[in-house]
Amino acid sequence: xxxxxxxxxxxxxxRGKAKAIAHVANGLxxxxxxxxxxSTIFYLKTQAGWWETVGLDHAGQLDTGDGRxxxxxxxxxxxxxxxxxxxxxxxxxxxxxxxxEETR
Numbered sequence: 001x002x003x004x005x006x007x008x009x010x011x012x013x014x015r016g017k018a019k020a021i022a023h024v025a026n027g028l029x030x031x032x033x034x035x036x037x038x039s040t041i042f043y044l045k046t047q048a049g050w051w052e053t054v055g056l057d058h059a060g061q062l063d064t065g066d067g068r069x070x071x072x073x074x075x076x077x078x079x080x081x082x083x084x085x086x087x088x089x090x091x092x093x094x095x096x097x098x099x100x101e102e103t104r
Contacts, residue, residue: 031039044050 028039028043032043041050045052
């Protein structure tokens with residue numbers, strides 16, 4: 001850049017660029033201070049070293065099975081709970097819905 005513009009022009013260009021950056025940064029900082037969430041997040045990411053992380057911490061064992069064992073356990077647990085709270089077993093044990101009243 002200095003070769004293209006020469007000595008004085010390069011200094012002027014750099015000063016002008018620095019002033020423009022300072023002006024934009026000041027406006028951004030004012031918006032962030034005023035509570036503009038987007039400006040605050042942008043400022044913190046670019047100036048304070050913040051970054052977004054997307055990750056999943058997994059401490060358990062990964063089950064690569066087809067899920068039949070897990071489904072069987074879940075169904076057993078449901079049946080056990082139904083027995084504990086007194087729900088009768090079997091398909092016909094559910095209470096019948098009342099017949100709808102006839103409209104005239």
